[in-house]
Amino acid sequence: MRRREFVPLLGGAIVIWAFGAMAQEPGRTYRLGGLSSSPRNGPHFVAMFDELRRLGFIEGHNLTTDWRSYGPRIDLIPEFVAELVKANLDVILVNGSAAIRAAQQATKTIPILGITEDMVGSGLVNSMARPNGNTTGVSILATELDGKRQEILIEAVPELRRMAALADANATGSPQLQALQDAAHARKIELSIHRIASAEEITAAIDAAKASGAAALNVLSSPFLYGNRQIVMQRVAALRLPAIYQFPEEAEEGGFVAYGPRLVQIFRELVAQQLVKLLRGAKPIDLPIEQPTKFELVVNLKTANALGVTVPATLVARADKVIE
8 A cells, every 4th residue: 555656747857857957057067065874875865866867966967976974973973074064065965963063063154954853943943934044954843753653653562551762862852752751651651761872872772672671662763763773673673672663664674663754755855956946056044944744654564473563453554555
């Protein structure tokens, strides 16, 4: 079961590409820098560059890229940011609150396009409608969706009495964690929270969650946790611990359940469009923070069976996609 997507006619795509190409300055080469926890060849970045190409920004023709991927090495962020600032770029694309904040500290002039969980809540900009300074971007509704995912996980694991949340210490604030605690308490469910700051801490944190008696795990939204999702998935599988994830793609990769916006769509439909505006000379302060509006629930029954969990039929019926 999958939502249908409308595919533009080829002729229309050609017209749009031609219009985009005409909007670029003849003979100019645009310079884009990137800093992310994910590799440059990740599906969401591939989708983004495909959209940029469709709109007339073509690598090897009028677009060059200078890319850095810090993966689990958060300590490399300041070094990579310094290198990008020195590279005479037109725009820096940055993923994750820690990386965005480092970029803001390093430059007040180069436009920064940031993608993270909560741009305003993290203090990265002061307004959704009119961000301050040289930063704009995409906010992924982390606070609201982490709570929604907790509700879905409670429904997905019948008779749940104890659960846990895995949180990125560099991304998830205390008010958000308290909101999750309050919501669990209201459902008479005990919630233990396990905060980590490095990839080396992931396995031990999940083990601690299981040892606390948790029968399910909410993997909270975080570029860092997404970048290390395979470590999480392998450990929860070994412990037979059902977990819910941030992006639908993660359930398609073997996760138990996922709810949220598609990462590929965020980068194709929101990030690419904002990048084009910045490359064409728009000021970040004039570009409102974007938010996704499409959300999907994906249930992986194959994983559920391996974990010994019977997902209620009512939840399966509501899913946008079910993996048998």
